[in-house]
Amino acid sequence: MAKAVFYHAGCRVCVSAERMVVEYLDPAQVTTEIVHLGEQSARIGEAEASGVVSVPALVLDGQVYHINYGASLEDVKKG
Amino acid sequence: MAKAVFYHAGCRVCVSAERMVVEYLDPAQVTTEIVHLGEQSARIGEAEASGVVSVPALVLDGQVYHINYGASLEDVKKG
Numbered sequence: 001m002a003k004a005v006f007y008h009a010g011c012r013v014c015v016s017a018e019r020m021v022v023e024y025l026d027p028a029q030v031t032t033e034i035v036h037l038g039e040q041s042a043r044i045g046e047a048e049a050s051g052v053v054s055v056p057a058l059v060l061d062g063q064v065y066h067i068n069y070g071a072s073l074e075d076v077k078k079g
Numbered sequence: 080m081a082k083a084v085f086y087h088a089g090c091r092v093c094v095s096a097e098r099m100v101v102e103y104l105d106p107a108q109v110t111t112e113i114v115h116l117g118e119q120s121a122r123i124g125e126a127e128a129s130g131v132v133s134v135p136a137l138v139l140d141g142q143v144y145h146i147n148y149g150a151s152l153e154d155v156k157k158g
Binding site: 002068 | 148
């Protein structure tokens with residue numbers, strides 16, 4: 001079973017991407033954790049260490065998939 | 080059953096994103112067509128009409144999800 005983490009910051013782009021991730025990733029193959037970096041800023045370092053540079057981003061099998069040119073992690077840090 | 084089209088142009092970013100799409104989208108909910116725009120340039124117009132501006136991109140339920148800042152569609156047109 002693969003583990004996925006979907007990082008976002010609650011923006012409109014993020015909400016639509018989250019719906020796709022939650023609704024269409026195969027639950028038989030992937031467990032997906034949703035992390036709102038605006039509310040859990042302590043996990044920004046973890047996202048950065050995974051290679052995330054903007055949100056929304058899906059980290060799956062060690063690969064980072066940035067979705068739709070969202071807010072940069074630097075902007076998320078500024079809050 | 081939702082229909083997804085994954086547009087790409089064969090680049091390294093595309094290959095890793097394609098693997099994620101093909102491997103982890105739920106086959107019970109989504110049928111996914113893979114379109115290599117380098118080989119099927121006649122379908123660039125269709126991708127553009129769907130809102131695709133760069134590849135790789137997944138079009139699912141009428142929503143476009145650009146993945147990982149790939150090549151612009153303008154560059155793909157130049158071949």
